[in-house]
Amino acid sequence: MNADIFAHMGISARVAEELRTAAHAARMGHTGSAMTHAWLFTGPPGSGRSVAAVAFAAALECTGEIVGCGVCEHCQKVQKNAHTDVVHVIPRELSISVESMRDDVVGPAARMPTVGRWRIVILDDADRLTESAANALLKTVEEPPAHTVIMLCAPSTDPQDIIPTLLSRSRHVYVPQPSIEEVAEILMRGGIDQDVARLAAAASGHHIGRARHLATDKATQERRSAILNLAELIFHGDQAFQAVSDLIKNAKTYAIEGLAAENEREIEKLRMSLGMGARGKGAQKALEGSASQIKELEKLQKKRETRAIRDVLDMQLVDLMGLYRDALMLSTGVNLHPIHPDMQGLAHDLVKVGPEGLLACIDAVQLCRAAFPQNVRPEAAMDAMVGRIRIACKVR
Numbered sequence: 001m002n003a004d005i006f007a008h009m010g011i012s013a014r015v016a017e018e019l020r021t022a023a024h025a026a027r028m029g030h031t032g033s034a035m036t037h038a039w040l041f042t043g044p045p046g047s048g049r050s051v052a053a054v055a056f057a058a059a060l061e062c063t064g065e066i067v068g069c070g071v072c073e074h075c076q077k078v079q080k081n082a083h084t085d086v087v088h089v090i091p092r093e094l095s096i097s098v099e100s101m102r103d104d105v106v107g108p109a110a111r112m113p114t115v116g117r118w119r120i121v122i123l124d125d126a127d128r129l130t131e132s133a134a135n136a137l138l139k140t141v142e143e144p145p146a147h148t149v150i151m152l153c154a155p156s157t158d159p160q161d162i163i164p165t166l167l168s169r170s171r172h173v174y175v176p177q178p179s180i181e182e183v184a185e186i187l188m189r190g191g192i193d194q195d196v197a198r199l200a201a202a203a204s205g206h207h208i209g210r211a212r213h214l215a216t217d218k219a220t221q222e223r224r225s226a227i228l229n230l231a232e233l234i235f236h237g238d239q240a241f242q243a244v245s246d247l248i249k250n251a252k253t254y255a256i257e258g259l260a261a262e263n264e265r266e267i268e269k270l271r272m273s274l275g276m277g278a279r280g281k282g283a284q285k286a287l288e289g290s291a292s293q294i295k296e297l298e299k300l301q302k303k304r305e306t307r308a309i310r311d312v313l314d315m316q317l318v319d320l321m322g323l324y325r326d327a328l329m330l331s332t333g334v335n336l337h338p339i340h341p342d343m344q345g346l347a348h349d350l351v352k353v354g355p356e357g358l359l360a361c362i363d364a365v366q367l368c369r370a371a372f373p374q375n376v377r378p379e380a381a382m383d384a385m386v387g388r389i390r391i392a393c394k395v396r
């Protein structure tokens with residue numbers, strides 16, 4: 001039997017068993033202890049906590065003979081995020097406001113299901129709820145409509161991540177971080193070659209989403225090569241500074257291009273809702289008011305861009321740290337699974353820097369990562385990092 005949606009989506013056995021039982025209970029109409037209306041999925045980023053929620057949503061909507069068959073129309077649509085009754089909210093902002101909470105979660109949760117058995121709202125990154133937004137959600141979680149299921153996803157049950165009142169009203173499922181082998185397995189099930197899957201799983205730091213990107217997206221692979229190459233360029237005069245400036249340029253293009261279509265859609269939607277393009281009496285006045293609303297939106301979009309650029313660079317810095325960590329392991333003779341198995345040659349070269357120097361390199365990268373959230377310009381932070389690494393590597 002086990003070829004159901006949970007197996008197909010690579011959900012770990014223990015988690016799958018619990019969700020399977022709940023989905024069965026729901027199908028039988030038992031909404032007691034086995035099935036609940038409010039769920040909290042926790043696990044470190046990349047553990048697949050929201051993948052588990054999506055698989056569960058599919059199993060709840062499934063009309064196949066096996067609960068969560070993975071092949072019926074409902075299972076398929078939920079997986080593709082194309083099911084009318086399943087709303088998957090992925091917050092873009094660093095904090096979720098009361099307004100967006102009402103529009104995106106509470107509103108949709110209040111509606112009746114149309115084609116499916118349940119109305120399901122999945123909220124990613126629920127740790128970004130502001131306190132007032134969390135309170136606005138409380139009532140829905142406490143007494144959801146009979147056909148509604150709310151699934152929250154957060155890193156942990158720590159009060160910093162989820163307020164205790166929401167936690168106490170939800171059923172908690174912990175989704176553990178998958179091993180490198182498990183991540184590789186998930187990628188291979190998606191048709192990726194074993195060698196590529198293994199390398200991506202290791203280099204991504206057990207992060208399923210990043211691993212999939214790394215295995216399939218050429219631009220991601222190039223960004224990784226570029227940052228790892230920086231460790232070599234440190235020894236070649238000013239080339240490292242030039243490389244950093246290219247890296248930042250590339251990150252900007254990538255982040256801005258990635259958001260462009262959505263930004264445009266948002267502006268267009270706002271213009272429509274403001275009735276821009278209307279003529280006649282009062283239109284001019286309305287136009288002036290609208291202009292300021294559009295400016296506000298553009299400001300928000302700019303902020304989002306800045307954050308996306310930092311996220312791209314931060315991911316690259318994690319790669320670079322991994323390389324120095326691999327070299328440190330080699331230089332101290334500790335036998336651990338390398339983070340970048342394909343870059344062991346360069347890691348061996350870096351052994352000459354010595355354990356102390358390599359530790360200083362890791363510190364330099366950490367310092368740079370810590371500077372990003374403090375609004376230091378990426379150029380300044382990364383140039384300082386190169387300077388520190390050069391000193392650590394005794395380059396003059």
Ligand SMILES: [Zn+2]
Nearest residue numbers: 062069072075
């Ligand atoms: Zn199905």
